[in-house]
Amino acid sequence: MELKPVIGLEIHCQLLTKTKLFCSCPTDYVGREPNTIVCPVCLGLPGSLPVLNKEALKLALRAALALNCTILKKTRFHRKNYFYPDLPKAYQISQYDIPLAVNGYLVIDGKRIRIRRVHMEEDAGKLVHPTKTGRLEGAEYSLVDFNRCGVPLIEIVTEPDISSPEEARNFVMELRSLVQHLGVSDGNMEEGSLRCDANISISVDGKFGTKTEIKNMNSFKAIERALAYEINRHMEVILSGGEVIQETRHWDDSKGITTSLRGKEEAHDYRYFPEPDLLPLFISDEMVSEISKTMPELPWDRRNRWKMDFGLGDYEVFVLSSSKVLGDFFDACVREIGKPKEVSNWIQVELLRIVDDLRLKIEDCYFAIPYLKEVLELLEKGVINNQVAKAVFEESIRERRAPIDIVKSKGLEQVSDEEALKDAVKRVLEENEDAVKSYLSGKDKAFNFLLGQVMKVTKGKANPAVVRKVLEEELKALS
Numbered sequence: 001m002e003l004k005p006v007i008g009l010e011i012h013c014q015l016l017t018k019t020k021l022f023c024s025c026p027t028d029y030v031g032r033e034p035n036t037i038v039c040p041v042c043l044g045l046p047g048s049l050p051v052l053n054k055e056a057l058k059l060a061l062r063a064a065l066a067l068n069c070t071i072l073k074k075t076r077f078h079r080k081n082y083f084y085p086d087l088p089k090a091y092q093i094s095q096y097d098i099p100l101a102v103n104g105y106l107v108i109d110g111k112r113i114r115i116r117r118v119h120m121e122e123d124a125g126k127l128v129h130p131t132k133t134g135r136l137e138g139a140e141y142s143l144v145d146f147n148r149c150g151v152p153l154i155e156i157v158t159e160p161d162i163s164s165p166e167e168a169r170n171f172v173m174e175l176r177s178l179v180q181h182l183g184v185s186d187g188n189m190e191e192g193s194l195r196c197d198a199n200i201s202i203s204v205d206g207k208f209g210t211k212t213e214i215k216n217m218n219s220f221k222a223i224e225r226a227l228a229y230e231i232n233r234h235m236e237v238i239l240s241g242g243e244v245i246q247e248t249r250h251w252d253d254s255k256g257i258t259t260s261l262r263g264k265e266e267a268h269d270y271r272y273f274p275e276p277d278l279l280p281l282f283i284s285d286e287m288v289s290e291i292s293k294t295m296p297e298l299p300w301d302r303r304n305r306w307k308m309d310f311g312l313g314d315y316e317v318f319v320l321s322s323s324k325v326l327g328d329f330f331d332a333c334v335r336e337i338g339k340p341k342e343v344s345n346w347i348q349v350e351l352l353r354i355v356d357d358l359r360l361k362i363e364d365c366y367f368a369i370p371y372l373k374e375v376l377e378l379l380e381k382g383v384i385n386n387q388v389a390k391a392v393f394e395e396s397i398r399e400r401r402a403p404i405d406i407v408k409s410k411g412l413e414q415v416s417d418e419e420a421l422k423d424a425v426k427r428v429l430e431e432n433e434d435a436v437k438s439y440l441s442g443k444d445k446a447f448n449f450l451l452g453q454v455m456k457v458t459k460g461k462a463n464p465a466v467v468r469k470v471l472e473e474e475l476k477a478l479s
């Protein structure tokens, strides 16, 4: 019996418009007082009429074109009817039988993942539930905030072409990087401007199995973990002779499990019908070609440029293109400093860690570019060694202080003078008789220990190459 995971994704992406999809309320709801950016249209009050936001349409088309989709020339909006407290109209304006675009693809690690459709729709509001420590602590009710109602989204639906949790994660990473490069969405998963649901089934000897849908995966890691959990769960059910039930399941990130949320809805549950307040939408060839002509550099173009012009490897360009802000920062560094290989290395190994430790954002780190330049120069001239360079770079960012100042005020210049290092080496040899004996009896490992001790007594400032040379000479003299 051959069991294979079959995964399809549905991704909602908030479009970067200033105003909502069908009214002129602003879209920046994060951190706003609840229910302060609403109007009769997005609250669905009687007599109000929606008007399509043209900028949202352009952004949606840009995303669809970058995803290699066919744009449908005549499209329309539908009402998707359902009751939920965060949906004041009791329907969502979405697209149903004729989406904006169909039949695209995105390439992940050389494999084409087909895109079934890209359509536009409006977002719903948000419920604020009581929590143990936060808002509404101890309350016996929930509150509703309609600020998000009517915020423009695109939904991107893939074919079930994804065959592992890692591939699903890589797909969402690439899609996020793409919408960021396009200026279509900020792709922020924590704030919910990029949300991912997944459909999973297991094919048995090539025959499709029953699907479950997973919701509430709020990070790349959650996507990978939730899918791995669900694949295992399906396989266990199948191997024990049971049947997978078609349903929607909720990913609980803290417990690391999925739980049953509700039976899966079918399209007819939503009683879709054409939105009578909006005319059908005709997309002109001029509009499409105008958008095609103004496409920015896309992640895969960027990666190719870095490989061709800078000689970077596959993994490096993958990391650097994982978000637009990181790629922009790298390009700015290379413009300022040159040395793309070294710069790439320092960003990936040092800067990303420092940014994480200090809770900074990459886009706020442009001040550090001259620091990096100076650190690399100090290294090149042999003023400091590699170990010191790393510490100085971190301190320069933390204290916003020029690396050369830090080096001078702390006396961190590298010691390369053989005579000066000889004293330190001799002292270490005297204090570590056991290690010396063990080295002389043929245990090479002891050499690195002794070298480490010399670096320690010189407070990391010694030139390691010179220490190595002096240490070899002194040990030779003892043997």
Ligand SMILES: [Zn+2]
Pocket (backbone or CB within 6 Å): 020, 023, 024, 025, 037, 038, 039, 040, 041, 042, 043, 150
């Ligand atoms: Zn409004």
